Amino acid sequence: MSAILLEDPLTSMGDHTETEEDAVSFLLVDEDESLQVKDIADFIKRLGCGQQEPVKVLSIFGNTGDGKSHTLNHMFFGGLEVFRTSPSQDSCTVGIWASYYPALSLVLLDTEGLLGATDKQNQRLRLLLKVLAVSDLVIYRTRAERLHNDMFQFLGNASKAYLKFFTPELKALSSRCGLEVTLSSLGPSLIIFHETSRTDLLGYGSKVHGQAETDLLKRFHDLGTPPDAFSSIHYVGTKTVVPPTDFSPLKDKVKKQIMDTSTRSSRPLSHVFTALQSLSERFSGDIPDDKVQITSFFPDEYFTCSLRCLSCRTRCKNRMNHMKDGAPHQADGLCQFAHEYNNKVFICKRCYEGGREVIVIPKTVASTDSPWFGLAKFAWSGYVLECRVCGIIYRSRQYWYGNREPDGSVVRQEVRHVWSESDSYSLDQHNAAQRVLDGVNFVIHSVNEYTSGPTNMVTSWLINNVAPSYWRPNAEITVCHDCRKEFMSAERKHHCRSCGEGFCHSCSNQTMPVPERGWGPTPVRVCKQCHSKGPVKSHNTTEDDSRSLLPRKVTEIAQSSLDLMSSAIKYPMDFVKETARPSYWVPDHEITTCHSCKTLFIPKMYKHHCRSCGQGFCQPCSEYRRPVPSRGWHHPVRVCQSCSLKKGEL
Template sequence: MSEMQLKKMEDISRGPIKTDEEKENGRSLLLVDENENLQVKNEAHFLQKLGCSAAQGVKVLSIFGNTGDGKSHTLNHVLFDGEEVFATSPSPTSCTVGVWAAYDPHLKLIVLDTEGLLGAASQQNRRMRLLLKVLAISDVAVYHTRAERLHNNMFQFLGSASAAYLKHFTPELRALSSRCGLDVPLSCLGPAVIVFQETLRTQLLGEDGAVPGHADTMLQKRFHDLGQSTDAFNSVHYVGTQTITPPTNFSQLLQIVSQQVNNTATRAPRQPAIVFSALQALSNRFCGEISDDKISICSFFPDEYFTCPSVCLSCNVRCKNGMNHQKDGAPHMADGLCQYAHHYNNKVLICKRCYESGREVIVVPKTSASADNSWLGLAKFAWSGYVLECASCGIIYRSRQYWMGNQDPESSVVRPEVKHVWQGTDIFQTDHQNAAQRVLDGMTYIIQSVTEYSSGPTKAVTAWLTDQVAPPYWKPNTEILECQGCKRAFEETERKHHCRACGEGFCQACSIHSMPVPERGWGGTPVRVCDACYRQGGALHTGQVVPMWNVGWFAELRQYILSPAVAQTEPRTLVARRVTEVAQSTLDMVSTAVDYPLCFMKGVVRPEYWVPDHEITQCYCCNKPFTPSMSKHHCRACGQGVCGNCSTKTRPVPSRGWDHPVRVCDSCANRRDSL
């Protein structure tokens, strides 16, 4: 017979390999896939697929073991009278992928069939974590091994599972029992474990002993000798059977399973909805990718399977809290000391008095105390330096309080400590990197206040002085209420310009031209004129627009003023006006020169959580595009760019280091928890 015919007969004897959809058409369903994803939508879907009543009390039995040891075959013959509820195959590769479930109505038992150990799975770490989730919701756990001797890997698997159960799963299950209203002692939450060994030639464990229960004692001694503990389990029983000629005798296993299921002294039946809730809670808590390069090999269930994957950015130490702990509002934590990294600025100062009282209050250097207003705070900063303020003790230090002999704060009032830095947290950068912005904001506030309070008197004095030095043919500023050209009324802050030819007052738009006016004494150099005078004199002059602050004109004027002929022929008021314009032009140049470094300084001192100006194209709140004439403002709470209409309110933002009312956007002003 050819190899092809043999292969064809072998395939016929095995039967076609079933797909997942075909398997679910039977009495079992895929409960969790190999990626740890639940395949049932909710409790109702779970009950519908299993075919059990919502009010029926049930228990859960799960089976574990190596790939190819016949776990699915064992469940079919022990609980379902040989019916192929769980798919089996003579292939040496694993037939079960993920976790499959079925309901046994006789024992009122939810049965879970798991993927085998030591198989060629593509995601070993996820499979191991999934197995422990299944064990955690089980009332009875069967470990099936088809071997002549009990190998060490079985004891290591169960011992590691017990340790991981106590360390990582007990708190979550205790919280679940509290939420579901279950009055179950914590010590009874672990499953009962049955070690089922099937041999061919080797004598079973404990057969040579006459004392009942001797096999269980020998099993516990083996755990102890290997340094493994079974404290998480209710009990550990040994069941063995020797199969010299098939079929295998499963009667003793069925007997011990029935005893454990019917034993309600330690674990009472519960509703199927509670089983689903427990599995869902564990799946939501312990999920996510597991990096293979960070997994230790010393345990079947290392801590990396169940702890937070975040590591400290400074010292690379792993967080010790459980997975997804931030959902409960718990921050990252790690054992041991961290190392200082200047780019993270992770050195914090703790008030020494509060620390000695058992509290940890972090203080940060600030330009002003929370009780000081912007004027007084900036003045104190200039005189006494930065301040350290404790939320409980008040002001505890000023850097220049005594000017000489001032003690170092770390030796007197604070305790330095290097903190761990976690991805996504900015507690160190938040309060340390906006001190310069607070100083700049204080200076801007003072400048604006001085400008606001002095704008009225300054304008009045400027208008009076201009009228005193103006030529006789100029119309006085007090009489100019509207532009002579466009007839538009002048606003209070708008500057009035005089035409050097006719002497009338005009706005900026109606007096953009310049030309010499020798008949009025403005010869040689072009000066500002209105549109009408420019059109009249355009045939005689070039009409070239020349900036009013031309430095060359200042040198020419200097020679012009010093000329004795000018003093004799020109009116004295015209000379005074020329000097005034030169002085005003010089001040405009100085103001422009100072404005550039001020804008540069604003870009440098801005905190890092602020969105850069070049990335802000529209208002964060109203989405209105910014124009060159539309000012961009930063919200001190969220750092987004907003327009003036969407940032009219001020609030203190202590979480960002702003103790005094500062500009915030409307969204943050209405959401007080962000402040």
């Protein structure tokens, strides 16, 4: 035991006046449950203690206005206002404030009072429990003439929530930190500091030692809120008829508990900070008031995942932020089927009877078949059910007649919870039509790639030869003359009929007559700048100018005819693509930007679908290839970058 502890520091306050004057408090956690220190080094620097010095943590709780900050100031700092106090009706302590008392190597935590006016009641209660979880000694300060039920309910419900939600997290943290004794093996000690002015203290007149503690435990159990999480419970009472308050009994009790290492010993400050940081990250986020059922001081909604099943509205039973650990959403009880989500799955019956749960999905092509041979089989024998353990267990048209339904014979149905719109349990995974379109598109794109060079060369030569002399050649146009946007390889370059410069479509979608250039009275394409100037009043046009425009006019008439034919073909093709589209794909008309890089799609840009998530992407964001067995794609197909980085089977 250190010499400082043996000096009885709480009773010899005059020996540490220099330390008291240097003591300060700082905001450790704000009202939004956010840590206000950057890291452990910043925490140690603000406290002003040694990095390897073992410490204990003392926190104080109580209703607003009961003098929690005043108690800490007079117990440890001789009445100096280290923790701010105020005569105002507004609470002077918001969030969690911390200070360090070196004589006992004690970290002091001052908390926001209960029953105070706040619009964040749920977050405040959860924050108080986090502080309780990292404390070695807890003082509950009350100035009620008689002990109220709300104190017993608060402490009892805090004990229950601590054991249910915080104990597993603290055990996991202890194993990660390599602690010999887990942080949750023994809870903090509890001291109830009761100050009255007119009524007798608890256990008054009794000659039995510990009668006050016995009466406290009886009240806890009578209310059905046993304080099982606390390692010990102590009662300290003082009757103040004439101020000031006598804190000496509380000082003696605190000193005795701090020096007692039979239940909880001192630990490095880094362990305290790591525990508080871990609990803050685990149990965080908004708590909507409409989703909280107030049945106790600490409802389960404060600490469990807020997500609800879209079908049955059952709440996830796992802890907050459990997805960071790779734990999926779970709920007690069965879900109900909803046609909107089609949340029904097939499970291989043979595997289920053997103790395994293997989900099978109706597919067009088996994993052992090549894409084109599988399509031929699909046309002849129908869709297939394939188990990854048993292999092919069912074909819908295996026989000419008498084919049984799969449900009950080879599979069993089960209704699953739906946690997000992206969850897909669709039994309609037939993608035969899309496979055919993919094959045709592959052939077309391959031919286009091989022929694009000669075609572009001939097209450029033709356009340059029929272009008017005042037009800038296409080869010199690399960016739009107005917005300076760089042209993509497949993007069309438009010329202003007035100035002859090259523009993109959006910067040259205005029309007006340009008779001075030989285009006659018919409105033609011009840029925004020329359109704002208006038509030129002089209409002097030479005969040579009119003749030089004749080849270009003929070319534009031919091009307009081809565009009309393309449009006539495009709409039936769009209908075919929409019909062949798998149910989980986002329709093309709903895709305006790339789902990843948010690039705006222009008419000449292809919209690619990720075979895993079904979202629409541009070419650079969807150039990855992976099999997606859960969607019926057993061969490498197009996926987006985020899906390609997922671990395990898609």
